[in-house]
Amino acid sequence: MPAVLLRDVSKLENPDLFYGNLEKYILARTIYGEAKDYDLDVKKAVASMIQNRVSTSYKHGGKYWWGNNIIQVCQKPYQFSCWNRSDPNFKKLSQVNSEDPVFDMCLRLAEDVQSNRLPDNTLGSTHYHHITLSPYWAKGKQPVVTKYPLAFYILD
Numbered sequence: 001m002p003a004v005l006l007r008d009v010s011k012l013e014n015p016d017l018f019y020g021n022l023e024k025y026i027l028a029r030t031i032y033g034e035a036k037d038y039d040l041d042v043k044k045a046v047a048s049m050i051q052n053r054v055s056t057s058y059k060h061g062g063k064y065w066w067g068n069n070i071i072q073v074c075q076k077p078y079q080f081s082c083w084n085r086s087d088p089n090f091k092k093l094s095q096v097n098s099e100d101p102v103f104d105m106c107l108r109l110a111e112d113v114q115s116n117r118l119p120d121n122t123l124g125s126t127h128y129h130h131i132t133l134s135p136y137w138a139k140g141k142q143p144v145v146t147k148y149p150l151a152f153y154i155l156d
Contacts, residue, residue: 020114023070027110030074032103033082033093038149040105041121045147047109048120049128050074056126056156064156070113121145125152 027050035043053073057064067073075083082089096103112118122128123144129135131149143151 019071024107024110024114026074027070027113028103028106029093029096030080030082031106031109032096033087033089034080035150036089036092036102036106038147042147042150043106043109044118045122045125045145045150045152046128047113047118048122049125049152051113051118052120052122052124052126060156121147122152124154127153127155 027047030050031043031046035046050070050073053064053066054068054070057066057068057073062068066079067076074080078084081087082093084090098104098107109118125144127137128150129138131146131151137155138151138153141153141155143153145152
């Protein structure tokens with residue numbers, strides 16, 4: 001995906017529409033990259049967790065280490081492995097389009113997040129990992145919900 005230069009955006013007739021679409025596509029690609037092989041409930045959980053991170057940022061004055069909006073949260077380095085250039089899902093998420101029915105579903109979920117129509121099925125979670133992994137941040141913590149095969153946590 002090519003980088004967007006701010007000087008280019010300032011010339012747009014409707015920059016809010018541009019950013020809204022960019023946000024939707026980045027969120028949908030993140031959901032796709034992280035959960036394309038899982039059921040709808042898991043995809044919703046990933047989308048909810050991203051929205052929870054944005055909400056947590058607002059609770060901390062609009063600034064938080066993982067980012068302050070959907071784009072920043074999704075693309076914070078090493079937070080969502082699908083965006084790591086070395087991850088096999090990176091190539092898939094960068095090339096997928098709405099003709100793919102799974103990606104089309106992810107686009108609809110992203111729209112639901114943007115319009116606050118997606119109920120949070122993670123109980124406010126801000127982190128998750130695959131159940132076969134043991135990240136350092138989960139040591140001694142209990143997941144608040146598991147959406148197979150992902151375990152979700154509230155950590156802020």
